[in-house]
Structure formats: C-alpha cells, structure tokens
Amino acid sequence: MSNGNKFTFEEIVxxxxxxxxxxxxxxxxxDNNEDFYSEGLFALWNAYETYEPNKGPMGTYFNFTIKNRLIDQIRKEVQAQEKLKHYTLKNKFQFNDGNYLSGLASNKPILGSKDITLGNDELWDQLETNLTNKQWKWVNYYILNDxxxxxxxEKEGVTVEAVKxxxxxxxxxxxxxxxxxKIGWIIDDYS
Structure with a gap:
C-alpha cells in the first residue's frame, strides 16, 4: 500500500x-471448519497489500477481492468433489462391474464389453440381427455411443424405466x- 497510513493487519481485520x-x-x-473464513482473511491481507488508492475506494477493493476469492474456493471444492465422484465411479466399475460367471468353487469374471473390439463389424452385425429393435438401440446408444x-x-421419447x-x-x-x-461371441471356459 502506497498511502502513508500503514495499519497493522490486526487493525485491518x-x-x-x-x-x-x-x-x-x-x-x-x-464453513464448519472455518476454511472459507481463513480464505477470506488471506484475501483481505492480499487486498490490503496490493491496494492502490488511485484506483478506487479500499472498501470496494476489499469486497471485490474477498467475494471473488470465496467464489474461487467454492469452485475448487466442487471440482475436487467431481473428480472424487468420477474416480470412485470409474474404479467401482473397473474392480466390480458385476459381470461374473458363477462356479462351484469361486466366482470368476467373464469378458466385459471392453473385451469386444468395436472393429469387429461381423460381431456387431450378428448382434444387431439377433436383438430386437429396442435392444439394439440400447446397445448402440448405451454401449457404443456412451x-x-x-x-x-429423451432421444427416443420414452421413459427412463423403459430404457432400463x-x-x-x-x-x-x-x-x-x-x-x-449363435452370434459368434465365444468365451473360453474359465473352469
């Protein structure tokens, strides 16, 4: 701050x-843990240190800096939650996709959709031929187009329950x- 009145940070707070x-x-x-309050204090300190009197009132600058810092902090937390949610879902399906072949001694995974290459046109043609129209739509939209x-x-104009x-x-x-x-999707016996 370049105006001759230096205050202590305690006075500013x-x-x-x-x-x-x-x-x-x-x-x-x-703000149960007062993380946002701490972020606000940090913003207040930064605003005090970078304030230039010729650019406007100090209070306005404090308000702008504090509000935007808190909004940034909210965005960071939302992004962190989204990443955690994505990671959790990704790993849930990777390690437990519910796709198991039951045997007498143990449950062993069978090949999932990731084991069918999209380049196997003959398999997809056989699959389309042997599924109903609605079943093929589900494969096409859900598996192939994610x-x-x-x-x-929404695309088909039906209920979510119908698609399920x-x-x-x-x-x-x-x-x-x-x-x-019948469709030529032969899976080796895991026993």
Missing part, C-alpha cells in the same frame, strides 16, 4: 472482518451361452 462473514453468508457457505439412460429416453428395461433384457440375452454361440 478488526475493521473489515464483517466483510468476510457477510460474503460467507451471502454465498450460503457452510449415452446415459436419461439421454436415451431394454438394457435388462439385452444383458440377460448377452449372458446366455447359447445366444453368444
């Missing part, structure tokens, strides 16, 4: 602490060894 609490309240932040059940329902039913019927059919043999 005493005079401006309410600004931090105001923006925590305004942004509807739950669409969500909700997106498929298509998927259930399709998975049941794909688990049937006779059906797999």
């Amino acid at each position: 005493n005079q401006n602490e309410k600004r931090i609490h105001y923006y925590i309240y305004q942004l509807k932040i739950r 669409m969500s059940v909700k997106e498929i329902a 039913s298509w998927g259930k019927e399709t998975r049941k059919k794909l688990r049937d060894p006779d059906f797999r043999e």
